[in-house]
Amino acid sequence: MSTLSSPNNLLSREELLRRLEETEETLRAIRSGEVDALVVSGAQGDQVFTLKDATLPYQILIEQMSEGALTLNLQGMILFCNERFAEILDFSMEIVLGRSFLHFVIPGDQARARELLEQRPDGRSRGELTLLGGQAEVPVGISLKEIQLDGELRFGVVITDLTERKQVELELKHHKENLEMLVQERTKELQESHSQLSRAEQIGEIGSWEWRIPENRVTWSDGLYRLFGLAPHEFGATYDAYLERVHAEDRERVRQIVDNALLTGGVFECESRILRKDGQIRYLYTKGETLPAEPGESARMIGIATDITERKRTEMKLQESEARYRGLLESQLDLIVRVDLAGRFTFVNDAYCQKFGLKREEILGRESYQPLVHPEDLPHTLEAMKALYRPPYRAIMEQRAFTLEGVRWIEWQDSAIRDESGTIVEIQAIGRDITARKQAEAALRESEQRLNRAQEIAHLGSWELNLVNNQLTWSDEVYRIFGLEPQEFGATYQAFLEAVHPDDRAAVDAAYSGSLREGRDGYEIEHRVVRRSSGEIRIVHEKCEHFRNEDGQVVHSTGMVHDITERKQSEAAMQRITEDLLRSNAELEQFAYVASHDLQEPLRMISSYIQLLARRYQGKLDSDADEFITFAVEGANRMQNLINDLLAYSRVGMRGNPFAPVSAEYLLEEALANLQLAIEESGAKITHDPLPIVDGDAIQLGMVFQNLIGNAIKFRGSKPVCIHVGVTQAENEWLFSVQDNGIGIDPRFAKRIFVIFQRLHERASYSGTGIGLAICKRIIQRHGGRIWVDSEAGKGATFYFTIPMKETL
Structure with missing residues (x-):
């Protein structure tokens, strides 16, 4: 059985090449029959695969690798890749597979990528490229090697995402530049004595100096000249000449330290860089003391300077290493724990303590981790840990644990720690909370x-x-x-x-x-x-x-x-119903028209004879006869009006004129002219907005205006009649309104009033057959519009109707 593991950290190019060779060696063993199964260790645990052919294991290998892996043909087309490579590019597998590898290389790296594909000493090549990802450019390391798959020469390629490494390198560079200014370690204070100069000269790394302040004269020892790499005649022997040799970035700081010592009269010390004659930059530790003027002498400052360059370099390397290690620890969110063979905790990190809400001293020495594991997951946890006692001495498991946040899913990667003799001494486990992944x-x-x-x-x-x-x-x-x-x-x-x-x-x-x-x-x-x-x-x-x-x-x-079978069946049924309805409506319209027309002549004869009876015999018979004659005359008149209205209703659909552009202003004027007598009798005041040109049947639209305004006059209240005709332009239609201050309509009857022959009032109060609004609705529907009313009883009414705007090119 062969075993492969997925690395958890960024790998060097040499390590990637070594692993590629190990993979190829494993494939050779698979094909030769020496291996009958394959164990792949990765983020999902150890997985065992039986080998059925040579291609499947190879795919399994690269699918389980934590690096990007792909197979190219000799022309550079991507024949196969693992999910990790698609994740690095932030593309789906469908987009990646079948494309040329060069398609994902930035233009500036195309030549380098071709060199990697074409120039392959010993059948392999490696380097760094920048790939075009779905969201950003991705720096990667590439290791390419010729492989044989199913008798065909292919390229096995391992891609490592260098984004984090590049960021770390940039951060380390930044830290290195700043540590020179930020980190200083004080050396032990040297004893002040007259023997300072001789000891410094003997060691060769110390120099002494004296500055007579009023004369601005500086005296250096031979050792100090050596530190600065100068001959005595090359130094101006003044304070300013000394400052010129101090690194420009440190010069002002040194000046301030010296000035402060002059003011306070105390001891000062500082670290600074100097520029030697040969161009070298050296680090000096300088310590000085201001001495008051003695009788016959001027005030002066004395001190020593020590070359601490090597120490500073060592410190910076140490600080750089410590910073890197500290950064790793501080950024480590995984749980890290060690237990001895008896199951006692020997180490836990802060993340582990925080996860379980325990102090480190409460955990260390505890004899068992099992109380923290969910009882249902304990059996398979113990079974998985048996793998720690045989090669490769690793185990991966998922389990639920009782944490400070409640029950959480933790993925553990355990490894056995062995001493020089190979004896297992401890078990180290690295855990990661995968609850979100499990929930996902x-x-x-x-x-x-x-x-x-x-x-x-x-x-x-x-x-x-x-x-x-x-x-x-x-x-x-x-x-x-x-x-x-x-x-x-x-x-x-x-x-x-x-x-x-x-x-x-x-x-x-x-x-x-x-x-x-x-x-x-x-x-x-x-x-x-x-x-x-x-x-x-x-x-x-x-x-x-x-x-x-x-x-x-x-x-x-x-x-x-x-x-869409049911939909098609429904559409066919609906079509049949629609056709039947249209045919029925047409037949009803024809019947209404014919019936109304055929009733006209008999009704006229009846009406004529009744009126003749009224003229000849009114007052000559008894009072009952006069009343009966009156009822007959009124009934005949109502029948005549109903037949006329019914004919008008049927003509809307059958006898309408073709649509044509017509001025709504003209239609309103014609309607008002027809209603002139009613307007004068009621004293109605009628106003209107500027009205547009509409496309429609002029006669029918005029009937709508006349009917709505006539109703507003008819159903007026006790107040003076005020009627306003308005219009607004919507997206693709004109919205007209006829507003009055009459008796209004109960909202419950807002739809009923548009039904043929429906009345809301007694004939004795308001005349009419109840068909006018039904005709208006039929006319507006014929024009492709809508009509409705907004009203409350006693508060007037506003009738709205729409006329579609004519489409223009």
């Missing part, structure tokens, strides 16, 4: 179940056709639509065509093939399928989208299949 996995499973259920409910399935290998993949719902089981389907384009209705097969093939041949992005078609299981014919709506490689060639197609 559960949510994904639930989402997939909901999606499958939604597709089943909506009769909507999806499919994908790989044109490279003619492999067709269907979702569960597509199988249900076609009445097939997965084992009954050949999963090819030809197998799909066989499931299409024979009469539609040519059209479907032409739609798909034509879209490829004509370079279109996809196609859309409705066709029939025959369910193999029952012979039932179903109607589907199919839509497809093509995806191309960098050469513009379609490499795969994705589409959906929607079972």
Whole structure:
């Protein structure tokens, strides 16, 4: 059995090459039959794979690697890659596979990438490139080696994401530049004595100096000249000449320290850089003391300077190493714990203590970790830990644990720590909270179940056709639509065509093939399928989208299949109902017109004779006879009005004029002229907005204005009548309004008033047949508009109607 592990940290190029060679050696062992199974250690734990052929293990190997891994043909096309490589690029596997590797290399690195592919000493090459990711450019390390797969020469490539390493290098560089200014370590204060100069001269790294302040004269020892790399005649022997030799970035700080010592009269010390004559930069530790003027002498300052360059370099390297180590510890969010063979805790980091809400002293020495593990997960935890006592002495497990946050999922990567003799002395475990991942996995499973259920409910399935290998993949719902089981389907384009209705097969093939041949992005078609299981014919709506490689060639197609059989049946039924309704309405209109027209003549005769009776015999018979004659005359008149209104209602649909542009201002004026007598009798005040040109039947639209304004006058209250005709322009229609201050309408009857022959008032109070608003509604509907009322009883009413605007090019 062969074993491979996934590294947890960034690897060097040499390590990547070594692992590639180890992988190739493992493959040779697999093909020779020396290996019958494969253990892959990764983020999901140790996984055992039995080997059926030589290609599958290779794919397993690179799929489980934590680095990006891919296989190229000799032309650089990506034949296979693992998920990690797709994650590095931030692309899906479908976008990466089948494309040229150079497609993902930035223009500036194209030449270098070709060199790596073409110049391969010993069949291998390596280097660094910058790849084009989905969101950003990604610096990577690349290690390439020739490999044999199924008898064909290929390139095995390992890609390492260098983004974090590059960031670390940049941060380290920044720290290195700043540590020179930030980190200082004080040396022990040297004893002041007259022997300072002689000891410094003997050592060769110390010099002494004296500065007579009033004369600005500086005296250096030979040792100090050596430190500065100067001969006595090359030094100006003044304080200013000394400052000129101090590094420019340290000069002002040194000046301030010396000035402060002059003011306070005390001892000072500082570290600074100097510039030697030969260009070297050296670090000096300087200590001085201000001495007051003695009788006969001027004030002076004396001191020593020590070359601390080597010490500073050592300190900086140490600080750099400590900073790197400290950064790793401070950024470490994983739980780290060690236990001895008895199960007692010997070490825990802060993250572990915080996770379980315990102090370090409460944990160290505890004899068992088991109380922290969920009881249901303890058996498989103990079973997994048995792997620690045999090569490769590692174990990966997932378990629930009782933490400060409650029950959380923890993934542990355990390894046995052995002494020089190979004896296991401790177990180290690194844990990571994977609760969010577990929740996401559960949510994904639930989402997939909901999606499958939604597709089943909506009769909507999806499919994908790989044109490279003619492999067709269907979702569960597509199988249900076609009445097939997965084992009954050949999963090819030809197998799909066989499931299409024979009469539609040519059209479907032409739609798909034509879209490829004509370079279109996809196609859309409705066709029939025959369910193999029952012979039932179903109607589907199919839509497809093509995806191309960098050469513009379609490499795969994705589409959906929607079972619209019920919808088609409903549409056919609706069409039949609509046709029946139209025919019935036409027959009713014809009947109403004919009936009303044919009733006119008999009614006129009846009315004439009744009126003749009224003229001849009114007052000559008894009072009952006079009343009966009056009722008959009024009934005949009402019948005549009803027949006239019914004829007008039927003529809206049958005898209407063609639509033409007409001025709404003109229509309103005509309506007001027809209502002139009623307007004068009521004293109505009528105002209106500027009205537009509309497209419609002038006679019918004039009837609408006349009817609505006439109703406003008829149903007036005790206040003076005020009527306003308004209009506003909506997105694609004119919205007209007729507003009055009359008696209003109860909102409960807002729809009833538009029904033919519906009245809300007694005839004795308000005349009419109750058909006027029904005619208005029929006219507005004929024009493609809507009509409604907004009113409350006693508060007036506003009637609205819309007229569509005529479309213009």
